Amino acid sequence: MRSKTKVMLLAFFDSEGIIHHEYAPDGQTINKEFYLEVLRRLRESVRRKRPEKWRDGDWILHHDNAPAHTSHLVQQFLAKHGTAQLQQPPYSPDLAPCDFFLFPRLKKVLKGHRFEATEDIKRNSTKTLLDIPKEEFAKCFQQWQKRWAKCVAAEGNYVEDN
Numbered sequence: 457m458r459s460k461t462k463v464m465l466l467a468f469f470d471s472e473g474i475i476h477h478e479y480a481p482d483g484q485t486i487n488k489e490f491y492l493e494v495l496r497r498l499r500e501s502v503r504r505k506r507p508e509k510w511r512d513g514d515w516i517l518h519h520d521n522a523p524a525h526t527s528h529l530v531q532q533f534l535a536k537h538g539t540a541q542l543q544q545p546p547y548s549p550d551l552a553p554c555d556f557f558l559f560p561r562l563k564k565v566l567k568g569h570r571f572e573a574t575e576d577i578k579r580n581s582t583k584t585l586l587d588i589p590k591e592e593f594a595k596c597f598q599q600w601q602k603r604w605a606k607c608v609a610a611e612g613n614y615v616e617d618n
Contacts, residue, residue, distance in 0.1 A: 463577045465585075467558060468498050470515070471597040473590050476501035479578050488527035495533060518542040520552050551603050557596040561588065 464480035476498045484490060498517075502510050509515040517534065519525045521544050534541060549555045565584045571577045 461571075461574055461577065463574060463581070465562075465581060466494055467554065467585065468501070469553070469558065469593060470506070470509075471594045472506075473588070473593050474585060475505050477582070477585060482574065486522070486524050488524045488529045491524040491527075492530055492533055495530065499537065499539075513538060513540075516540045516542050518544065518553070520544045520549070521546060545607060548607065551600070551607060553596050553600050556603070557599070558585075561592075 464484070464486070465477060466480065466486075467477040468475045478494065478497065480486060480490070502515055506515065517539050518541070524530065544552060562581060562584050566580060569580065571580065
């Protein structure tokens with residue numbers, strides 16, 4: 457039986473590990489206003505956890521093409537703060553590290569477990585998230601580069617990743 461409880465995790469990571477994660481409040485729609493507040497907290501996390509990247513402006517944000525991410529409000533905020541972005545090609549979920557690496561990894565560990573409360577889901581998800589070794593994040597980014605190379609070689613056409 458599938459759980460009726462839904463928990464939305466927003467996670468940002470680089471080749472060294474998790475930089476910022478949070479859970480959307482119950483019933484919260486990920487709209488442009490909410491996402492803008494998440495980005496404010498992300499920027500603070502980058503400043504604290506990756507000071508060298510913050511100082512040098514040496515970080516790039518990659519998010520998918522969700523309307524909240526591409527909204528004028530969010531794009532203005534990112535431009536104002538000089539945040540470089542790597543655009544997600546349309547119809548290419550296989551190029552998003554959350555889709556091919558992070559979420560499948562979390563689901564694999566958590567699948568089949570029953571949790572009594574939302575807080576139990578969050579606690580177990582967070583533990584699983586933070587237990588991923590740094591080396592696995594580095595491998596994810598190597599795999600991501602290979603996926604992008606395939607996309608470029610195929611001139612943007614969809615390529616099955618085997």
